[in-house]
Amino acid sequence: MRLGIVLGAAVHRGIPLRRDDVALPARDLVGAALGLLRCGALHVAARHSGSVPDALVVRNLAKRYGSVHALRGVDLEVGEGELVGLLGPNGAGKSTLVKIAVGLVRPSGGDAQVAGARAGTRAARAHLGYLAEMFRFPGWYTADEVLELHQRLAGSRGGEPERRRLLELVALSEAARRRVDGMSKGMQQRLGVAQSLVGERLLMLDEPTSALDPVGRRTVRLLLEELRGRGVSVLLNSHLLSEIELVCDRVAILLGGEVVAAGSPHELSRPRGVELETDEGARRIEGATREDAPRLVAEAVASGRKVYGVRVLTSTLEDVYLEAVGGETS
Amino acid sequence: MSSIWVIVGYGFREAVRRKMFAVVIVLTIGFLFLFWLANHFVFRDVTTITVPSDVHVDTRTFAGAFLVGLAMFATLFLGVVLAVFLTLGTVTGDAERGLLQPLVARPIGRSTLLVARFLGAGAVCTAYVLVVYFAGIIITGTAGHWYPDQIVWPGLELAGGVLVVTALSLLGSVVLSSTANGIAIFMLFGAGLVAGLLGSIGHALNSHTIKHAATIASWALPFEALYQDGLRMITENASGLTGFLLQLGPFGGAYVHGWPIRLWSVAYALLVGGLALVSFARKDL
Numbered sequence: 001m002r003l004g005i006v007l008g009a010a011v012h013r014g015i016p017l018r019r020d021d022v023a024l025p026a027r028d029l030v031g032a033a034l035g036l037l038r039c040g041a042l043h044v045a046a047r048h049s050g051s052v053p054d055a056l057v058v059r060n061l062a063k064r065y066g067s068v069h070a071l072r073g074v075d076l077e078v079g080e081g082e083l084v085g086l087l088g089p090n091g092a093g094k095s096t097l098v099k100i101a102v103g104l105v106r107p108s109g110g111d112a113q114v115a116g117a118r119a120g121t122r123a124a125r126a127h128l129g130y131l132a133e134m135f136r137f138p139g140w141y142t143a144d145e146v147l148e149l150h151q152r153l154a155g156s157r158g159g160e161p162e163r164r165r166l167l168e169l170v171a172l173s174e175a176a177r178r179r180v181d182g183m184s185k186g187m188q189q190r191l192g193v194a195q196s197l198v199g200e201r202l203l204m205l206d207e208p209t210s211a212l213d214p215v216g217r218r219t220v221r222l223l224l225e226e227l228r229g230r231g232v233s234v235l236l237n238s239h240l241l242s243e244i245e246l247v248c249d250r251v252a253i254l255l256g257g258e259v260v261a262a263g264s265p266h267e268l269s270r271p272r273g274v275e276l277e278t279d280e281g282a283r284r285i286e287g288a289t290r291e292d293a294p295r296l297v298a299e300a301v302a303s304g305r306k307v308y309g310v311r312v313l314t315s316t317l318e319d320v321y322l323e324a325v326g327g328e329t330s
Numbered sequence: 331m332s333s334i335w336v337i338v339g340y341g342f343r344e345a346v347r348r349k350m351f352a353v354v355i356v357l358t359i360g361f362l363f364l365f366w367l368a369n370h371f372v373f374r375d376v377t378t379i380t381v382p383s384d385v386h387v388d389t390r391t392f393a394g395a396f397l398v399g400l401a402m403f404a405t406l407f408l409g410v411v412l413a414v415f416l417t418l419g420t421v422t423g424d425a426e427r428g429l430l431q432p433l434v435a436r437p438i439g440r441s442t443l444l445v446a447r448f449l450g451a452g453a454v455c456t457a458y459v460l461v462v463y464f465a466g467i468i469i470t471g472t473a474g475h476w477y478p479d480q481i482v483w484p485g486l487e488l489a490g491g492v493l494v495v496t497a498l499s500l501l502g503s504v505v506l507s508s509t510a511n512g513i514a515i516f517m518l519f520g521a522g523l524v525a526g527l528l529g530s531i532g533h534a535l536n537s538h539t540i541k542h543a544a545t546i547a548s549w550a551l552p553f554e555a556l557y558q559d560g561l562r563m564i565t566e567n568a569s570g571l572t573g574f575l576l577q578l579g580p581f582g583g584a585y586v587h588g589w590p591i592r593l594w595s596v597a598y599a600l601l602v603g604g605l606a607l608v609s610f611a612r613k614d615l
Contacts, residue, residue: 099614104434136427138347153437
């Protein structure tokens with residue numbers, strides 16, 4: 001039974017199990033199920049009792065650079081295992097928010113906590129993996145040496161297996177011994193992503209796909225989905241709306257240092273009518289919702305039309321974003 | 331504590347793998363070769379110089395001290411070049427290039443990072459200065475059979491002077507861009523050297539004003555005072571006309587010397603280091 005509980009905990013935390021591991025007697029399978037339930041129940045109970053702090057909590061955060069207000073009272077939370085996207089035009093304060101959380105910039109007001117520790121303290125940084133918007137690694141280091149350096153600084157005991165796994169995750173296995181100055185920009189960007197994953201806790205990714213080609217972006221997107229599957233919390237700062245829409249649980253849109261819209265992509269999207277495709281062609285009924293669709297089809301059929309298709313239209317994240325920022329760009 | 335050594339190792343590797351380090355090594359080899367050549371010809375010809383019978387000058391001591399003084403100046407200069415280039419972009423420069431942020435985001439503490447970078451650069455510079463200094467002593471010793479009165483202390487003071495410059499350059503790197511910091515530190519170094527020369531002139535002319543200005547400069551820029559004290563010690567037993575001529579410089583006397591300036595240099599480096607730590611802790615990256 002105890003083995004089952006351990007396996008249950010392993011499954012809950014996303015640790016992959018081999019087929020041999022789960023070929024268990026019925027008694028242990030029951031134990032595994034109980035273990036899974038117990039871990040889940042404990043996790044949920046802990047979240048509700050407040051004993052497991054959110055990965056990132058930002059309250060009334062403000063930052064001034066001289067007379068410029070980069071942030072004006074921002075509130076934001078990233079829960080355990082949650083993937084949150086930050087959107088906004090250039091100069092909206094996204095990078096400043098991330099930098100305060102990482103401890104690179106001191107806030108002028110408000111509070112930011114990482115896993116219950118004040119942002120910028122060693123305890124907070126021990127929970128972080130960070131990929132800066134603009135970063136470089138020393139050109140004379142190999143990819144493997146970069147990861148080893150960050151393992152030692154982060155206190156990771158993953159050793160060579162962790163480095164091999166991280167390089168594999170970002171499709172750099174073949175480049176482990178290659179020096180950074182011999183790498184393309186895209187390879188360096190992927191190495192940066194791998195570096196941020198050392199320790200694998202709360203990830204702060206500032207434009208992780210900015211220098212990547214479509215294949216590289218897809219690699220990172222798949223990686224983010226995998227991380228979400230493993231329960232890693234991620235704060236993703238990106239201009240790529242499609243990317244954010246695909247992978248993020250929640251989105252916050254910043255404008256002029258303030259959060260102007262926040263919620264899940266589904267919550268942020270609004271109904272934009274229903275499109276009916278009949279023998280007379282496609283017709284869009286503005287203001288109609290999903291609930292109106294059966295009635296609209298029935299009415300069309302009753303009036304002698306042949307209905308070939310019906311589509312409920314909702315706004316995309318791009319529509320929501322453009323509406324929120326009012327077309328503003330820096 | 332282990333992270334400090336990780337950063338020391340990082341800084342050390344950065345130092346020895348930079349092209350600039352190779353340039354300094356090539357320059358050093360060139361300098362040592364020319365220095366050997368100079369020693370060879372000077373000590374060959376010094377025996378042919380006939381000093382008037384009523385002038386009591388030890389020509390070998392004079393030539394040896396002059397040559398070792400020259401070597402000490404070159405060593406200090408090359409050591410300062412190395413120290414400045416290793417540290418001029420440690421904070422602002424590396425932050426502008428994006429090298430610093432991935433390190434600062436790790437749970438190591440900014441003070442640890444800065445202290446470790448000082449130790450890494452300081453270790454490289456100290457080793458370099460001591461090797462070049464002792465190479466110079468050996469060249470003069472073998473070519474001219476002349477050795478300084480004090481051998482170890484002048485080398486240590488020279489290394490100490492370079493460490494003071496390293497600390498200044500680290501402080502500059504927190505508040506200035508790489509180029510501005512490099513220019514500022516070399517101007518300070520130049521100002522120190524000029525003050526030292528003025529001090530020698532002031533003592534030769536017995537000008538109170540110049541001597542006073544040189545003394546203030548020695549305390550304000552103690553790397554120069556350490557260098558001057560090192561020069562003083564290589565001929566501290568020279569007396570008579572030989573000693574007097576050596577004191578006239580340019581590689582001769584020191585008028586602020588001994589333990590007070592050594593202790594002040596340590597305090598000065600700590601003060602500068604403390605300022606750098608406070609400034610770095612408050613800096614937005």
